[in-house]
Amino acid sequence: MKPEKETMSTSELISKITELEEQIGRLKKQAESDLSKLEEEQNRADEAVNDLKVIQQQLLQQEKLASLGQLTAGIAHEIKNPLNFVNNFSELSMDFIQEIEEELDKLSDSPEKENILELLSDVKSNLLKIKHHGSRADGIVKSMLMHSRGGTGAMDLTDLNDLIREYVNLAFHGMRANKNPINVELRLELDESLPKITLNAEDFSRVILNLSKNAFDAMRDKIAAKGNSYKSILAVETRDFGDKVLIVVEDNGPGVPDEIRDKLLMPFFTTKKGTEGTGLGLSITHEIIKTHEGTLEIESELDQYTRFKITLPKTTT
Amino acid sequence: MKILIVDDEQDVETLFLQKFRKEIKSKVLEVMFAFSGEEALRLLGEEDSPEVVYVFSDINMPGMTGLELLEKIKSRFSNIQVSMISAYGDRDNYEKAIKSGAKGFFSKPVDFESLKQEIAELLTNK
Known part of the structure; x- marks a missing residue:
């Protein structure tokens, strides 16, 4: 018997060809979809590599900061x-x-005595300056030590709203009592249903103090630039986010330019002139939030607002 | 009354002499200095019954530490009071010092007012 193949009619051949064509079409489609899947995977792999690179750089940066921390301590x-x-x-x-002056008082007046008293008063004011600047340096050293201390304090169940009320207030009155006080409207929008959360109240109060103080300083600059038409507002908000709480500290000051936003959390970075800032406030703030396993985000629009968003887990391990 | 200050920082001597200038001048107080634990023990040992009634010692010193000095003084001269002065106000050193028989624990920078008070108490209980 001859093979079937050779006996195929023309019509049979045509149908076979169409069938084959269909098959090729399906395979082509399959190949195309496989290819696009491959491309997708490739993209994901590329993204993952990029993410890794970013993380690697962050780790490197953190490593540098950690050793810098040890060095500064x-x-x-x-x-x-x-x-x-x-x-x-x-x-x-x-x-x-002081004692010398008291002794000199007992001597009768003379031009020499006058001269001595004058010189002594100069020396005294010089000493006052030495003491003043020495204390200033001492303050910087103390905050540097605080910076590197990191997470040794006790974690206790704390009413976050109470803490915020107390320390925003404290920051406000501290600012009012210091030089160049400004008028600020305080807006507290606190979620009263917030449960107590575990935190180191002493450290975390510094977070609130630092952020409030920064806001006041920024708004003071805007007042200086814009005059009285601008009304400065500091708003602090808390919100329950399931297993997290959100704290927002927002001012309507000059905002943060994009090019320095990344640098804000770096130790010793400051935009304040001369002796006004140590550049450690925000970096300490970030450090404290990290030891609470929380996150800190900065959002800002120039001339509109600066918003610090902190999330904290309700229970820290 | 004689007290002994032990600290490896030489300027501590000047500082104490000036801080207690009046008391030293009126001879209410006599202050001796040693710049190491070893020197302190030698000074105390030179006298048969040391006149020193109170020792204030730094903890962190090269060679013999203040805590070692404390133990040696306590075992050899049991009637001398010893207080520690340390830059580290940490619990560890504090507890060790108190356990070894230290009377007090002053943290640096020294609050001279509380130190003066401690010495004044000593003078009245003499």
Whole structure:
């Protein structure tokens, strides 16, 4: 018997060809979809590699910051002792000058005595300056040590709303009592149904103080630039987010330019002039939030607002 | 009354002498200095019955630490009071010091007012 193949009629051949064509079409479609899937996978792999690179860089940055932290803690400790001498000796010398002046009072007046008193008063004011700047340096050293201390304090169940009320208020009155006070409207929108959460109240109060103080400083600059038509507002909000709580600290100050937003959390970065800022406030704030396993985000629009969004887990491990 | 200050920072001597200038001048107080634990023990040992009634010692010193000095003084001269002065106000050192018989624990920077009070109490209970 001859093979079937050879006996196929023309019509049979045509139907076979169409069938084959259909099959090729299906395979082509399949190949195309496979290809697009492959491309998709490729894209995802590329993204993952990019993410990894970013994370790698962040880790590197964190590593650098961690070693910087250790370094600053070491330096701070070493500076503390000589600084104590500067402060103690200047204070002592001021006391002595006071005593000398009292002794001089007992002597009869003369041009020489007058001259001595004048010189002494100059020396005294110089000592006051030494003491003043020594104390300033001491304050910086203390915040540097605080910075590197990290998460040793006790974590207790705390009423976050109470803490915010207390420390926003404290920051406000501190600002009012210091030089260049400004008028600020405080808006507290606190979610009263918020449960107590575990946090280190001492450390976290610094977060609220720092953010409030920053807001006041920023708004002071805007007042200086815009005059009285601008009304400064500090709004602090809390919200229940399931297993997290959200804290928003927002001011309607000058905002943060894009190019410096990334630098805000870096230690020693400051936009404040001269001796006004140590550049440690926000970096400490970030550090404290991290030890609470929370996150800090900064949103801002120039001339409109700066918004610090903190999320905290309700229970920290 | 004689007290002994032990600290490896030499300027501590000047600081104390000036802070207690009046008391030293009126001879209410006599202040001696040692710049190491070893020197402190030598000074105390030189006298048969040391006149020093109170030792204030730094903890963090090269060589013998303040805590070691404390133990040695307590075992050899049981009637001398010892207080520690330390830059680290940490619980660990505090507890160790108190356990070894320290009378007090002052943290640096030294609050001279509380130190003066401590010494004044000593003078009245003499």
